[in-house]
Amino acid sequence: MSLFRSRLLVPLLIAVAAIAAAFGHFAGRRAELVAIAQLQTEAVADATLRATLLRGDIERFRLMPVALTEDRGVLAALAGVPGAAQALSRRLKMLARETGAENIYLLDPRGRAISSSNYDAPRSFVGQDYAFRDYYREAVREGAGVQFGMGTVSRRPGLYVSHRTEAGGYIVVKRVFGRLERDWARAGGLTLVTDTNGIVVASSDPALRFRATRPLTPAQVAYFRQEMQSGDASVRPLQIAPTLNGRLVRLEGDRTRRVSAHVPAGDLGWTLHLYTPADPAATRAGRAVWLATALAVALIAALAWALALRIRQRRIRTAALEEEVAARTAQLRAAMDERAAGERRADELREELRQANRLAILGQITAGVAHETAQPVAAIRSYAANGIAFLERGDSDAAAANFGAIGRLTERIGAVTSELRGFARKGTGEIVSLRISEVIEGAALILRNRLARVGFSVDLGADPPVRAGRVRLEQVFVNLIQNALDALEDRRDGLIEIRLDADAGTVRVRIRDNGPGIAPQVAERLFTPFATSRANGLGLGLVIAHDIMHELGGALVWVPGAGGACFDLTLQRAAA
Known part of the structure; x- marks a missing residue:
């Protein structure tokens, strides 16, 4: 009987190892998919926050030319009052420095700059003719204009916002997204902002600016290169290859697998894309499962070896051997528990560090949110924090009430933005x-x-x-x-x-x-x-x-x- 059992032991061990290996493979893949799904959820939330802050930044700079349309210095410069244009240039320079605008300048009715915040620079805008720019033509037709374009003097791309003044001139504010792009880079992941044609207009990686994320016609490529004066090297296709059944992507020249999130970024037709590396989290999850499987195989092997010893030694050593096996099993389980606890604590510390980084960057960017939306955003943050706390305590009704309040405040932000635009058009809204x-x-x-x-x-x-x-x-x-x-x-x-x-x-x-x-x-x-x-x-x-x-x-x-x-x-x- 002992010989029969010994002959069965090797096939039994092989079968157990094969089953454990198969389980480890499928469990590792399942853990990887769960980790990727979690990363996808976090990427969508992070992309939504970045898009919201981008919209707030654009709306803030849209209000600036509106506020200057009836300024006495602007009207005096357009009226040709001696010294008024120079005085206005000095004021515009101070305002640009305080608000972070790249340039602020005043065009006369024919599109020629008469005052500019860079009046004392070697390549000042003063005296330059901008009647050919789309933001001027649109403001002539509609009273206000918006254009993303390349600076003809500075050769730096940026968003131009224009508005007609009471005296027939035009205030223009140029916003460059360099600081926002650097903030995105520090926040982690790769952030791209594309226009309606899928061309990258802002990026946390400057090397990807003006790359095309989808196929374009030759006419579209030629128009963009001519409008932006970006040269023949621009508008090259950016290869984005799907992998893992479309759950992840790889970007051109980068072997890193990433999760992607895509959200609208305002009423200009722009889209914000966030690509977050997935390999570290997925690899950790897979390794953890493989480690657990290996430990299980080791445990099974130890038990099988103990069984073989018991078959060979039927006498007094049987009890002692069983006691030793039990002690070793307890030690192994304690080691596994200690390792799992350490990994959980390490994950918590890493998450706290990422959260601290996100909050620090959020504090820097939120300072630039428009004056009229600052308090609703603060209220939304408070309600969201309370809602999370309620969910953690299992109080779903209170959490739902907080999220309902967030919805109402979001509607208020939209209403306030609409009202501020109505104010720029001298509208009064419904009485x-x-x-x-x-x-x-x-x-x-x-x-x-x-x-x-x-x-x-x-x-x-x-x-x-x-x-x-x-x-x-x-x-x-x-x-x-x-x-x-x-x-x-x-x-x-x-x-x-x-x-x-x-x-x-x-x-x-x-x-x-x-x-x-x-x-x-x-x-x-x-x-x-x-x-x-x-x-x-x-x-x-x-x-x-x-x-x-x-x-x-x-x-x-x-x-x-x-x-x-x-x-x-x-x-x-x-x-x-």
């Missing part, structure tokens, strides 16, 4: 009958976290209805309350008061804080663009709020000597 309490409730939703740190007193009395556009009036309240919160940042006893008085035809709302008030040098030009005492402010909030109130048939005035900052809003009373 309806509403109550001030509804507007304050919307503003408080956006500023909820900051309002919790100060006293907030609201007395609306009977709260009579007024005639206004809800989103635009809410925009005014957000601006005024946000300014008050900034002024109370360092006070423990900060207080914001809102009071309402009404008569037969009008409603007056007073917003007051107990902060340091308005500085005299700022008060002299309070409702003019770029008047601000904050180091990181653009000075556009009160300008926009003042014009919104004027378009709604009301008024916004500063009340001096009231202790702190105090503003009165006057609106037309609606029929009850």
